[in-house]
């Protein structure tokens with residue numbers, strides 16, 4: 078699915094829901110998005126399916142311009158977006174990251190789900206912070222993060 082965006086007013090912030098795939102075809106969409114941004118904008122990544130390497134390049138060009146003279150934040154970053162943020166600091170530019178999803182798997186029944194970490198709630202403030210245990214809603218077992226915790230949250234220290 079091609080990248081699409083949708084705006085929602087959120088107080089003084091403009092919330093922008095991105096959905097679909099960020100790839101080589103997204104440049105035009107991102108260009109038109111850029112022209113509609115307000116001074117304070119939150120990008121919501123929950124419905125972004127995937128990002129390929131051409132998409133990463135298009136996004137970096139976009140966010141550099143978007144973050145110039147604006148306050149920019151990211152929320153509900155998928156595990157894939159978090160890995161981009163960790164690998165490529167330019168992916169977030171100077172955006173604040175408000176919340177991220179980490180993928181968890183149950184050690185007992187293999188049930189998988191995403192856990193949301195929110196700034197000001199359960200998002201660790203530094204690497205090495207002990208995280209709250211995540212319980213499986215299917216069997217009550219202990220769930221483990223699919224990524225190495227310190228690597229997943231490396232961006233917190235950046």
Ligand SMILES: [Zn+2]
Pocket residue numbers: 183184185186187188213214215216217218
């Ligand atoms: Zn389970």
